[in-house]
Amino acid sequence: MARQVYLIRAINVGGAKLPMAQLRSLATELGATEVKTHIASGNLVCTPPGSPDDFARTLETRIEDRFGFFREVIARSAAQLGDAVAAYPFDAGEEKFAHLYFLTGVPDAELVKSFLDNDFEPDELAVIGADLHIRYRAGVAATKLSVPKIARGLGVTGTGRNLRTVRTLIELAQS
Incomplete structure (x- = not known):
C-alpha cells in the first residue's frame, strides 16, 4: 500500500484542538506506518493498514471518540494531489492565494452549475471532479466564499489548502 495524504477539515480552529503529536499517535494506534504530519492544520501522511477510505472513516470515528468533535x-x-495541482485552471501567482478545496465527494453537475453562477468576484472558482479550485484575488480574509456556502452550494463539504501546502504534502507522500 502506498502512502496517502489525509486532510482533516477545520482542525485547530474554532475550539477543535487536535495536537499533531496526538494525531500521529492515533494514526499509529490504528495501524498506520510511516506517519508524518505537516503544520498544525490537519495534514496527515501515512501508509494506512488497509483501504485509504476505510482508514479515513475509522480516523473520523476515533477523532470524535477521543476529542469530542x-x-x-x-x-x-x-x-x-498532483493531478489536482496540474489541473489548476488559474494563474497561480502567489501560491498563498491559489487554493485547492478537496471535497468529500463529486458534487452533482446541476449543483456545480448553480453554485458557479453565484457572484464570488473577484475570486475565481472551478470544480474539477472532487476538487474545488479557488483563486483568491484579494486574499482569503476578503472573500465572499465561506465553508457553509460551499457545503450548501455543492452539497458536499471539504477542506482547503494552498498550492504550496499541497506541493509539500505530495513531496512528503513520495519521500
Whole structure:
C-alpha cells in the first residue's frame, strides 16, 4: 500500500484542538506506518493498514471518540494531489492565494452549475471532479466564499489548502 495524504477539515480552529503529536499517535494506534504530519492544520501522511477510505472513516470515528468533535477526513494519494495541482485552471501567482478545496465527494453537475453562477468576484472558482479550485484575488480574509456556502452550494463539504501546502504534502507522500 502506498502512502496517502489525509486532510482533516477545520482542525485547530474554532475550539477543535487536535495536537499533531496526538494525531500521529492515533494514526499509529490504528495501524498506520510511516506517519508524518505537516503544520498544525490537519495534514496527515501515512501508509494506512488497509483501504485509504476505510482508514479515513475509522480516523473520523476515533477523532470524535477521543476529542469530542466530528471532522471529515479526506483521503488523497500523491498522484491525485498532483493531478489536482496540474489541473489548476488559474494563474497561480502567489501560491498563498491559489487554493485547492478537496471535497468529500463529486458534487452533482446541476449543483456545480448553480453554485458557479453565484457572484464570488473577484475570486475565481472551478470544480474539477472532487476538487474545488479557488483563486483568491484579494486574499482569503476578503472573500465572499465561506465553508457553509460551499457545503450548501455543492452539497458536499471539504477542506482547503494552498498550492504550496499541497506541493509539500505530495513531496512528503513520495519521500
